[in-house]
Structures are given as structure tokens and as C-alpha cells.
Amino acid sequence: MALLTDKRIRRIAYFSAAVPQHYLVPTSLYRGRLDRLLRGLDDEELARLGERIGYYCKLDEPFGVSDGAVTLKGVPSNRQTMYYYDLRAMMRCFPPQVRIDYQFGDVNWVMDHPSLVKSRPISDDNANNVLLKLNRIRHFFPLDDPFRYEDKRDLLVWRGAGGQRHRNDFLRKYRHHPMCDVGQVNEPTADGQPDWVKPKMTVKEQLRYKFILSIEGNDVASNLKWISQSNSLCLMVRPKFETWFMEGRLVPGTHYVELRDDYADLPEKIDHYLANPDEAKAIIANFQAYYRIFTDVRREELLCLLVMKKFLALSGQLASA
Template sequence: MNRVCHSDKEFWFSPEERVDFYLNNQASFNISLKRYEEVKNSTSWNQREMKLVSYADYENTFTHWYCRHIVHLPRVRSIRVLPLFKSYKDLHSLMNFFLPFDRIGKEHSSVKYPFFYGEAGDTDEIPCIRKSRRADDQTSVIFNFRSLRLTTPCEAATKHDIPWEQKKNNVIWRGATTGQEQRVQFVKQYFNRYDVGFATTKQKPHLDHLRKEKVSIKDQLQYKFIVSLEGNDVASNLRWVLSSNSVPIMTKPYWQSWIMEDRLEPNVHYLELNKDLSNLNELLHWARNNDEACKKIALNGKKYMSQFLDLDNDLPVQKMVLDEYAKRLTYNN
């Protein structure tokens, strides 16, 4: 593991290792345009989510201006369908895509990058660029898409956090009913024992009896331990929990995104739930008897996340990913 090992950067990875990770360790990307169109048109979902995108196509357009100056504004970024564009998540992704070109340089700005805007979805081994991939996906490429949803909450965590010693020695989880049955199983198992419940059940209204009041990031940070559970893909709270003085409790990550979840180490960056979620009581019992060790785990998480939150460090890596992808990409008919 090629880490940058000095001071508070002991969990930082070198730019080269990060680029290899995001590019799925692929030396080349060969895309048949005929096959691409077949896969794109195979489902209505792929028709919406797959697109060939170049910076040059958008440069100096209204969409480019809108992404640079409007999308990130607090009163705009939470709107689910933004004006003059089909979907907020597409604009959020384009905002991230434009940034390295706008800040660093226009090399490869005319390259058509194959995007997949959605979360879960099969592109049949076409090496699309997306915000997350499954652990067994050996094709897809990861880019820092949707940072407004996934990374911006880290600012709130930093602003509202309190010292470890002032936190409640207990656990909390709130989330939606998205994803597979893991979240449902967890809430059913611990709803009556801990501060665990669904904040919304709109996807599965029959689970409304397992709903509890919403809890802000600020109030969740009153707890030493915050559960992080994957939904449709990555756990949306993991980044801000890692960037806080609290400890994530989670299963071994199955999904990978820009923060390289599978490089997180149990008992170093988080406490690991069993796959069947049965050991939360045991984890909390151990934690209450090992307070200093848990405080160190929280600190390690902050060190780990800092490499992705430091724009001076992270933005050049984003540009390197786009540049290296472009260099390794060939299209054929």
C-alpha cells in the first residue's frame, strides 16, 4: 500500500495509487461505439443515464455557467429537479466534471467520456465513468461525481462537531429505506434498543412503524458512534462521519467510490458489523471498555478523509484521472 507517511497524512495514498484505483487498474479502454449504442438502448434506464460527454461540448454554454455559478448554492443544490435540465444529479455530476478543466487546464477537453449518471445499473462491461461501483466490478471507472450530496455535509460535520469526551457514549442511525434489505433488517433488530430508525419511509410506506423523527447532522454528532449502512450504493453519511470526532460502525464496504471505501480498515477507521448485523451489542460493549482506542479510531478516520477534503490535494488527482482515461481510451466501430 503506497501511502504518504508523514505527520497527519499517514493514511494518504499517493496520486498514482489513487488514479490506478479509480481506473480499475486498467491499462487501456477500448469501446465499440456500436456496442455502446446497443447497451445504451437496451433499457429505458440506460437511455437516460448513459451519455458521451466532453468538456468542449459544454464550454461557455448556459449549462457550463449554471454549473459553475448556481448549482452549488445552498438554496439551489437540494432542489430535486433543477430548471432547464433533466435532473439535478446530472448537473451535480457535470459540476464536478467541469471543475478540473476550469481550474487546472483544458488538455483532453474534446475527449468524449462515457458517463453513467445513475447509481446501480449494468453497462455490460463498457468502462463508463460513474460515482460508484460494486466490489466485483472490474470494468467501471470512478470519478468524484455528486460531491454536493456526499462530500459537502463534511463541512457541517466540521462546523458542528464537539470533542470526543463531550459526546454521548451511545449509538445512532437515521436513513431512508433505500437499497436492499440490510437497512430494514438492522432497524427491525435494534429499533427498540437504540436510537435507530428510518427518517423517511416513502420508498416502503409499510415500514412507517419503524420511523423515528429526523435528526440533524449536528445532533447526530452528539453521539460517539454513528452507524453507516449502504443503500442503493455507498452509504451517504460515511464521508461526514469519517470527517468527524465520532466512530463509524458499518459492515465491510461492498460499494466503492471516490473515497476508496474498501481501503478503510476495521478497528483502524471503523468498527465492523458482521454481515448479518448481529454484533452491535458486542461492539458497543467493547467500545465502552476501550474508550481511548475508539477515540483513536475517530482520529484515524479524520486523517483518512482529509486527503479527499483538501482541494489542493484532491483536484489534481481528479484531473489526472480524466487525463489518464483519455490517454488510454480508444473508440472503434
């Protein structure tokens, strides 16, 4: 468990593989990678892939890249972050002259120009934000919950950084609530209170609770993916941002318990699912099944490359999508 959930260990393992690939593996060996991954796929599987590609890249009309678009060599390599290595692994599979617009980090706005990003607002007009599986090692890591739902504590848990107004509003209401073990792990901002600060908890420690809060930060909530693999019930307001995880497709009452934006119904929801454990376990099972969509490593790589290919084709840099 510690090996899978400890951030430092995951980062060490990630860079131990990414850095040698960067310096030692010739880019020419990546050519044809997409064709090799496509071999043997039947029409039904291709149709399923196409549906997800259309979700990640909603663009349908041709467009031109901006004057600031760059080739792979133009992506700053002196900042060798997980974003950089994830993007590089995809771009190496395409001709070196292709150019892209991109934005690393927490993107919580709609881009002015079609761009490759990790996140976007959930809306009908977010097509300029083309989603890729970036910073994947932070958001997608396997978890095995050793605790049964019925053996967990009858409380809601949350640990995270405070500072955003919506997180501060939540802490102001529930920091001392008897149904909650919640707190921020950073120093309080001007709008915060010292008694909101609580010691950090490991993922395994949080798994001992029946209810886990997922609350968005600058964009999506980073704990949502590991909650979806747990035997705990996820409680959250309807998400406003999405990533490769397709948060916009999560269904309240099926994958998670929806809370009001002001969290006023939190005690009521906890009481309900304490009294109805079978309902809670059904939602947990549905959320676990949802996460399994993203666990096929080969298919996930193929999808990323096909999204990239669609972007490059619509921008006139490849023959066809």
C-alpha cells in the same frame, strides 16, 4: 456548523458558482488547466498521485469508446444536476472532440464498457467503472465536530431512508433496542412498520452520540464521509461499494468498527468500546487522518483531471497517459 451541513445551503452555494461558470466562462479558458496544476510537483508527489490514479482507473489496456459515447455537448444540459456540472468542469479541460461513456447516479453494478462513474462494487473485476469525484458537494463537505467523544451520549444513532431489505432487517432488530436511537425518515414500504419512522435529525444532532451507524443504501452510505471527520465512532458492515473515498481501502479496527452482516454483534461491540474508550478514540483519530487525504482542493482537482486523461489516453483520444 449549519452553514456546512445543511443540504439546502450547500446546494444553493454550489449552483450559485456552477451556473455562472456554465454560461459566462468560455471553455477556452480551461485549456491548459491540467498543465498549470502539474507545475512545481516533485517526483515523490507525482508517485503518490499515480498510486491513486491507478486505484480510480484500473484499466491498463487500450480500448475503444462505445458507439454511444458522447462529447461534452452530448451530455444532456437540460438536466443540470451536480453530476452534470462536476463532469463538465473536468471535460472542459480537454479537446472538445473527445468522447466518453458515462453513467450518472448510484452505480452498483459493473459496467459493460469502460465508463466514468461515481461508484462501483468492490471487487477484483470492476475495472470498467472508472471513478470520478461526482456529486461531490453531497458527499464531501467540511465538518467541525464541537463535541468531545467523552461528552457524547452512550448510544448508537442512525437516520436514513428505509426500504432496502438490509436496512429494514436492521430496523426490525434494533428500532426499540435500548442502546440505539435509530429510525427511518421516510414512510415505510410494504415490508416496513410505521413505528420504524422517527423524526429527521441534523448532522449536529447526530454528533451528540458516541456511535454512528453507517449503512449502505443503493450504493455507498452518504454519511460515511462526515462521520470520518467527527469525534464519534463509526460502526458498519464491511462495505460492498466504493467511490472516490476509496471505501475498499478502509481497514476494520483501524478506521471503523466492523459489524456482522446480520448486525447480531452490535450490542457486544458497543459494550466493548464503552468499556475501552481509548481504543475508540484511536480508531476515530485514524479515520479523521484518512479523510484528510481528500481535503487538498488543488490536488483533488488535479487527480480528477489525471484520471480523465488516463481514460482518454487509453481510449486512443490523447497522445499519452
